[in-house]
Amino acid sequence: MPNPRAVAAWSLAGLVLAAGWSNPLTRLLVALSGLAFVGLRHRRGVRLRGVLFFLAAAWAGTALLNVLLSHLGNDVFLTLPGWLPLAGGTLTLEALAYGLVAGLGLVATVLTVLPLSVCLEPQDLLVALPGPLHRTGAALSASLNLVPGIARGYLAIQEAQRMRGWRPGLRSLPEVMIPALLTAMEDSIQLAEAMEARGYGGGPRTSYASQPWTWRDSGVALGALAAVGLVLAQPPPTWLAYPALTPPALNLAGLAACLLLLLPVFLWRSPASAA
Amino acid sequence: MAIASLRGLSYWYPGQARPALAEVDLEVGDGLTLVAGPSGGGKSSLLRCFNGLVPHFYGGRIKGGGEVAGLDLLTTPTRRLARAVGFVFQNPEAQLVSPVVEGEVAFGLENLAMPRREMRRRVEAALSAVGGLALRQRRVTTLSGGERQLVALASVLAMEPRLVVLDEPTSQLDPEGAAAVIGALAGLPSVVLAEHRLDGLAALATRQLTVEEGRVREGISTSRAPEPRRPRAPGGVAWRLEGVAAGPAGPLLAGIDLVGREGEVVALTGPNGGGKTTLLRTLAGLLKPLAGRVIRRSGRTAYLPQDPGVLLHRPTVRAEVELTLRRSGSGELAQVVLGEMGLLELAGRYPRDLSAGERQRAAIAAVVAGSPALALLDEPTRGMDPAAARRLRDVVDRLAGEGCAVVLATHDRELVEAVADRVLTVSGGEVR
Numbered sequence: 001m002p003n004p005r006a007v008a009a010w011s012l013a014g015l016v017l018a019a020g021w022s023n024p025l026t027r028l029l030v031a032l033s034g035l036a037f038v039g040l041r042h043r044r045g046v047r048l049r050g051v052l053f054f055l056a057a058a059w060a061g062t063a064l065l066n067v068l069l070s071h072l073g074n075d076v077f078l079t080l081p082g083w084l085p086l087a088g089g090t091l092t093l094e095a096l097a098y099g100l101v102a103g104l105g106l107v108a109t110v111l112t113v114l115p116l117s118v119c120l121e122p123q124d125l126l127v128a129l130p131g132p133l134h135r136t137g138a139a140l141s142a143s144l145n146l147v148p149g150i151a152r153g154y155l156a157i158q159e160a161q162r163m164r165g166w167r168p169g170l171r172s173l174p175e176v177m178i179p180a181l182l183t184a185m186e187d188s189i190q191l192a193e194a195m196e197a198r199g200y201g202g203g204p205r206t207s208y209a210s211q212p213w214t215w216r217d218s219g220v221a222l223g224a225l226a227a228v229g230l231v232l233a234q235p236p237p238t239w240l241a242y243p244a245l246t247p248p249a250l251n252l253a254g255l256a257a258c259l260l261l262l263l264p265v266f267l268w269r270s271p272a273s274a275a
Numbered sequence: 276m277a278i279a280s281l282r283g284l285s286y287w288y289p290g291q292a293r294p295a296l297a298e299v300d301l302e303v304g305d306g307l308t309l310v311a312g313p314s315g316g317g318k319s320s321l322l323r324c325f326n327g328l329v330p331h332f333y334g335g336r337i338k339g340g341g342e343v344a345g346l347d348l349l350t351t352p353t354r355r356l357a358r359a360v361g362f363v364f365q366n367p368e369a370q371l372v373s374p375v376v377e378g379e380v381a382f383g384l385e386n387l388a389m390p391r392r393e394m395r396r397r398v399e400a401a402l403s404a405v406g407g408l409a410l411r412q413r414r415v416t417t418l419s420g421g422e423r424q425l426v427a428l429a430s431v432l433a434m435e436p437r438l439v440v441l442d443e444p445t446s447q448l449d450p451e452g453a454a455a456v457i458g459a460l461a462g463l464p465s466v467v468l469a470e471h472r473l474d475g476l477a478a479l480a481t482r483q484l485t486v487e488e489g490r491v492r493e494g495i496s497t498s499r500a501p502e503p504r505r506p507r508a509p510g511g512v513a514w515r516l517e518g519v520a521a522g523p524a525g526p527l528l529a530g531i532d533l534v535g536r537e538g539e540v541v542a543l544t545g546p547n548g549g550g551k552t553t554l555l556r557t558l559a560g561l562l563k564p565l566a567g568r569v570i571r572r573s574g575r576t577a578y579l580p581q582d583p584g585v586l587l588h589r590p591t592v593r594a595e596v597e598l599t600l601r602r603s604g605s606g607e608l609a610q611v612v613l614g615e616m617g618l619l620e621l622a623g624r625y626p627r628d629l630s631a632g633e634r635q636r637a638a639i640a641a642v643v644a645g646s647p648a649l650a651l652l653d654e655p656t657r658g659m660d661p662a663a664a665r666r667l668r669d670v671v672d673r674l675a676g677e678g679c680a681v682v683l684a685t686h687d688r689e690l691v692e693a694v695a696d697r698v699l700t701v702s703g704g705e706v707r
Binding site: 045122178182183190201207 | 326328332353354355357358361362364366368369370371372373374377378381382383384385386387388389390391394398414416430431434556559561575576577578580582584585586587588598599602603627641642
């Protein structure tokens, strides 16, 4: 079992990388290492399909909105008739590129926090929290349960609604998404209620099982620290309103930092095989 | 001596004009106090007063007062009351916190900041009290519903509470699981238990209460015996399974040959995990058979999943029914099926604000509306009070009378006896 504190260190480093470098290549690599972490080391019984679908939709949505609404840039690839509200006018490759990079930042951010939710048992995370944060912990564990909860519910709900004549499509998507969200929220609230009813959240706490810190945890944490160090050692990035349509420069330090983020995949076994 | 007492207690959920509990005066003493009453009548709210979830967790308005083990219910937070009152919830899926059984049982003790050695002793004692010592190292996700409820009970007992409160703990269990949970209650000093299925429980109870429209009264009215069945005359073949092998991951069922007729009601029984739901989903066309053929007569198939929550997403109960009617192109009036399921008064309510039993009724109305050719119902009486179960029997009778082929997966023996023309046992990959 990975130690929750080491996973938290990894997540923090990933966030710094995804936010600190607007270089699309770095973001892509951070997103990919997050994907490798959750994909190969998630705990047993977790279904990622729903979450990944969400992320893909968020990415595509961000890019699409930017292309349709921004109109900035010189490389026009399509001109929409002017009577179209907001979208009418020129659509540019620059706007598309900017949307893709921004969306990629969003995806990378989510993927760096996702391991806390899908690679750890919620209980382990609770135990690892420092005492004063226990009240927050109940809320946190309820919300961390939400993402896998939505994914769990999604298939069952899709089946049930299909039998009532639902057909997949953009307009009918809410009929599946709303119950998926509500069911997961209800389950989370029920869990919070059960925790409260068992005395959670009242001051000092002891723990039944110890959470050992192994050399593997040290390896991941040191790797995360080194990755952050590499980012901080770089000069701050020059801020561009819109990316030029030139391929981003390959940054060796960035590449090395992202490789360090892959350490969990090599050092930690997945909780499933450990159990 | 009373362990818990409520005095002139009234309670309103946030934004509700009608009180969920009205002027309740109640003293709970030793022994088993059995609480019955219709869905949405106030049972769950009453039970949640004893550990302060009402009003501390839910908010809302409260009048009157009460005490448990000398602690004031209105001023003591739930996490403090938890030392005196243990609570077991209805849903075996959503109340367990830890991945492994022993960690689960220890969770409350961790919150009491107990030393590890003492925790070990209590975890062992509590698990053996419910006959679950063998489950100690098991992962929670591998437990059956009955085992989960036993673990939930053990986690509560480990805290050595004065009072144990259970909210319909067996409503989602098969008869075997339910018997194990009820058996584990014997020997506890004081228990408050809400339940719809009373068979076997009434004999153990030292006191019986009914909660209806927020008011508590002594005694429980026993349900009438079911009316004699009208004979049915099944018609042509409505569905057929030929050499079917099926399962969500690998074959759970194999070599299944079955035929169902128009206007025939078939009941599937058997233990949890035996394949009842798999059979229904295969029949519905939701699960592609791994081998063999599934043939259904043309027309709409109504499918009620085990969890009604996965269906409900419209702003009102009426809108849920109307959605199905519109989709199936039926000219039927929503009013009819709402009336049949006793939902006319609830038709304007948001389905997710309803009690568990009321939700189940809303989900049934939403799937059987619009004259389906085939109706597949998974545990339709789950969480239902006796009156609602009678309404369901009438709806099944009406559907069969109109030529609809009905297949039910159920643990409810009364329902099987009242409506089924044929009973099949699904167990260990076989159907008999």
